[in-house]
Amino acid sequence: MERDVEPLSRQAMSLFTDAAESFDDDVVALTALIALFTGVRNYTIGHIHADWFNHVNGALWMKVPTKTPCTKTADDTICGDCNQNKRGGRDFAPKSDAGGGRRLKIPESWHNKHTDTESQQDLSLRSMIEHHFKLEEESHGNMLLGGKGLSKRTVNKYVKAVAEEADIGFFRNNGYVQHRDLGRVPDLFPHDLRATYCVQLARNDANPWKMCKRTGHADIESLKPYIKIASQEIEGDFENSFI
Numbered sequence: 001m002e003r004d005v006e007p008l009s010r011q012a013m014s015l016f017t018d019a020a021e022s023f024d025d026d027v028v029a030l031t032a033l034i035a036l037f038t039g040v041r042n043y044t045i046g047h048i049h050a051d052w053f054n055h056v057n058g059a060l061w062m063k064v065p066t067k068t069p070c071t072k073t074a075d076d077t078i079c080g081d082c083n084q085n086k087r088g089g090r091d092f093a094p095k096s097d098a099g100g101g102r103r104l105k106i107p108e109s110w111h112n113k114h115t116d117t118e119s120q121q122d123l124s125l126r127s128m129i130e131h132h133f134k135l136e137e138e139s140h141g142n143m144l145l146g147g148k149g150l151s152k153r154t155v156n157k158y159v160k161a162v163a164e165e166a167d168i169g170f171f172r173n174n175g176y177v178q179h180r181d182l183g184r185v186p187d188l189f190p191h192d193l194r195a196t197y198c199v200q201l202a203r204n205d206a207n208p209w210k211m212c213k214r215t216g217h218a219d220i221e222s223l224k225p226y227i228k229i230a231s232q233e234i235e236g237d238f239e240n241s242f243i
């Protein structure tokens, strides 16, 4: 990805979420929603394992491990993405120390505290995860997304498939895109969804410390652009200029 990351607007986020929720391929849908609502990196998404999930006090949590043997090596092939991950040395390892070991609550609804007039919107992400991995049963269903885990390339492809369905991601103007041009591949990457997750935390007044903890950013400085976007939206001088 050559351009800077660009978060989705509230409107584009809604379109993307709706498209994912109704997408006819469950694995594509699940991949897209995980990217948007957990903010984990493409590489991490591909390695998500049934064992990362835990029910605590009625909620579903996902724990991103620290350096650990690649979860995709069940058939003795080395995962190409881990092979290229110098940091992990053929193991799975999140990009930063701050990224490993973090626990993320899987949301069951979402909203924007300041700009939404309607209340929380339900999200089927939790039930989709429980169903895909059969978390309620002793012997799990899939251990990895889609059975064998996903390559970064495949995660990119799935995100674009949902973006296409949502009619977003073709032309960008500060991250706000509504126009669809048939024949063009949507310009939307998992990292834009991670950026959206960061902005969404700021939209709902998460404090910077909490944002670092959730997103695996090592320092507050790198979160400032997202906080700025959210505060501009709240002031109303950002979203209006794109409608």
Ligand SMILES: [Zn+2]
Residues within 6 Å of the ligand: 047, 070, 071, 072, 079, 080, 081, 082, 083, 091, 092
């Ligand atoms: Zn791997």
